[in-house]
Amino acid sequence: MTSIALSSLSGTQKTYAELLAQEYGYCCFLHYGLLPKDHKKREYQEQQQAFSEKLYRLATNQLKTPSEVLLDGPSLSYLGSMLIKQGCKVAFSTNFLKYPPEHKFDLIVIEGAYHYLEQLPLLNKAREMLKDSARLLIFGEYLDDDSELERSTLPNLSSMRQLSERLSYSVLQELNFSHDALYSIGQLKNIVDKRINEIGEVTSTLLLSQFRHLEEEYVRKRRSFNIFLLQKNSDPKGEYALAEYGAIDSFEPGEISELFEKSFGTKFNRDIWRWKYGLGEGKCIVARELKDGAIVSHYGGVPREIQYFGEPNIAIQVCDVMVLPEIRRQYGRGSLFFKTAATFLEREIGNTVKHLLGFGFPNQKAMNIALRLGLYEKTDDFVELIFPKPEEPNTTTFHLLPIDIANPQHQREIDKLWRSMKLDMSNGIIGDHHWRYIKYRYFDHPFYQANLYRSIFVNDESGNMLAVVVLKEHEKRMLIMDLICPVARMKIIISQLVHLIEESELKFWVTQGWMESVRTDQAIENQLGIEIPCNFWNPGPSPKLLYGAWWLTAGDMDFM
Numbered sequence: 001m002t003s004i005a006l007s008s009l010s011g012t013q014k015t016y017a018e019l020l021a022q023e024y025g026y027c028c029f030l031h032y033g034l035l036p037k038d039h040k041k042r043e044y045q046e047q048q049q050a051f052s053e054k055l056y057r058l059a060t061n062q063l064k065t066p067s068e069v070l071l072d073g074p075s076l077s078y079l080g081s082m083l084i085k086q087g088c089k090v091a092f093s094t095n096f097l098k099y100p101p102e103h104k105f106d107l108i109v110i111e112g113a114y115h116y117l118e119q120l121p122l123l124n125k126a127r128e129m130l131k132d133s134a135r136l137l138i139f140g141e142y143l144d145d146d147s148e149l150e151r152s153t154l155p156n157l158s159s160m161r162q163l164s165e166r167l168s169y170s171v172l173q174e175l176n177f178s179h180d181a182l183y184s185i186g187q188l189k190n191i192v193d194k195r196i197n198e199i200g201e202v203t204s205t206l207l208l209s210q211f212r213h214l215e216e217e218y219v220r221k222r223r224s225f226n227i228f229l230l231q232k233n234s235d236p237k238g239e240y241a242l243a244e245y246g247a248i249d250s251f252e253p254g255e256i257s258e259l260f261e262k263s264f265g266t267k268f269n270r271d272i273w274r275w276k277y278g279l280g281e282g283k284c285i286v287a288r289e290l291k292d293g294a295i296v297s298h299y300g301g302v303p304r305e306i307q308y309f310g311e312p313n314i315a316i317q318v319c320d321v322m323v324l325p326e327i328r329r330q331y332g333r334g335s336l337f338f339k340t341a342a343t344f345l346e347r348e349i350g351n352t353v354k355h356l357l358g359f360g361f362p363n364q365k366a367m368n369i370a371l372r373l374g375l376y377e378k379t380d381d382f383v384e385l386i387f388p389k390p391e392e393p394n395t396t397t398f399h400l401l402p403i404d405i406a407n408p409q410h411q412r413e414i415d416k417l418w419r420s421m422k423l424d425m426s427n428g429i430i431g432d433h434h435w436r437y438i439k440y441r442y443f444d445h446p447f448y449q450a451n452l453y454r455s456i457f458v459n460d461e462s463g464n465m466l467a468v469v470v471l472k473e474h475e476k477r478m479l480i481m482d483l484i485c486p487v488a489r490m491k492i493i494i495s496q497l498v499h500l501i502e503e504s505e506l507k508f509w510v511t512q513g514w515m516e517s518v519r520t521d522q523a524i525e526n527q528l529g530i531e532i533p534c535n536f537w538n539p540g541p542s543p544k545l546l547y548g549a550w551w552l553t554a555g556d557m558d559f560m
Helices: 011-024 044-060 077-085 116-129 157-166 178-194 201-219 253-264 270-279 336-348 364-372 408-424 435-443 487-500 512-517
Strands: 068-072 089-093 105-111 130-143 169-176 223-232 244-246 283-288 295-308 311-323 357-359 376-387 399-402 429-431 454-459 465-474 477-484 506-511 524-535
Touching: 011 044, 011 178, 011 201, 044 077, 044 105, 044 130, 044 178, 044 223, 068 077, 077 089, 105 116, 116 130, 116 157, 116 244, 116 336, 130 157, 157 169, 157 223, 157 336, 178 201, 178 223, 201 223, 244 336, 253 270, 253 295, 253 311, 270 295, 283 336, 295 336, 295 357, 311 336, 364 376, 364 524, 376 487, 376 512, 408 435, 408 465, 408 477, 408 487, 435 454, 435 465, 435 477, 454 487, 465 487, 477 487, 487 506, 487 512, 506 512
Parallel strands: 068 089, 068 105, 105 130, 311 357, 477 506
Antiparallel strands: 130 223, 169 223, 244 283, 283 295, 295 311, 295 429, 357 524, 376 506, 376 524, 399 454, 454 465, 465 477
């Protein structure tokens, strides 16, 4: 058997391979082994070889010879030698996503130590490189239980099944070898104990800690070790069965302009797109009806650092949800809207991925469709408060000071006000409002160059900075985009602002759960017809927990 070149590995893989090389003189496999069926003790390397032979039997079942096979992964030399003996033409890869796509294969085998964000590009690339009705065998560790709030880089097992179907694969077999993996971890721990003098105390402590963590996740069934045998459908049925899905790096901004303009009836603005998806590090999923065709669907989002019931976390604001009008024939679970949205939600939002929460401001039609499809649930209503001009004369001693975002003192004052507001909202959810966010949201926004935002401090007679306020003219009133100050001070600030902003009435858009914090006696309440959604497609915090918790204002809307 061919030994793995340790110089080709790095990180944990290399440490693991070095351990096995200490034990056996060489390392041929990195994957787990098979439990001995006769329950007799076997060397761990024999168990690994038995697993490789299991892969061979799965791979060669109904495989015609001569066949062209691509093997991707460090542990597949032994499998390759068996396939070559059978008459197959075998190619090897160490980075499947960078492998030249021109060649077509009858079988692709992927050793799946990959990040969950790579699941879509891997399946896309394999579909492109497989001949009609050819097969993909992919094995590795998956996240089986994502019900707890605990991040993981593992690809999600449920998403793997759904994504395979979405990309027109048939799942021929799905096999679970978690018991074998758990037994293998026990074997590895024994090898560490045996080789502690050779590998050193630091390395042995590190490995044992890692193995105990793996063991614990297998015991509570959070992690699983699986083999998927998929077949590329040669003649997939249904609408958009050949749709090509991609992420933010799969297209240039100009490619989205026609879809944007047809969807929203407004001109595409490259600067705003760059602000959201470049400077704001936005994420998205796009769909093309066919490979290399025009983009016909887009589902995007902009990450947002938040305070989640007093603890830092990350959310993502869903935005730019678009489907080309001429293909909006239906909105069922076979629709392009559903497939694009579900793919985005599985990748970006939930208990185990980067963004715990999603939020947005969909129109009522989009919200109703997403509710019906099980993608969203409602967490609040977005309401408008109008503050009429006061009849009494202006006697306020407060005054307004324009914010200079480059001024370190102003930066410190914004952060000071944000810290006080954050403490007051520890029983809710709010996006971070430190000075860096204010700079990004308003001063870096293309609208700033057109003087559409007015960013000010509200100061008392002694010059103390009591609040940060951002205003924007909207439909003949001044809309309060953002208000940063202690919650107990908010009504006072608004009562003073109605005197200080003399040119027009004020209005404020805010989530209903926090409305009473800013509602003055004179305020007029209007419903905006906007419901605030949360992700309901994959596991995350419950809608009941989130209901009424979000503090959101017009400043949280990407299009205002």
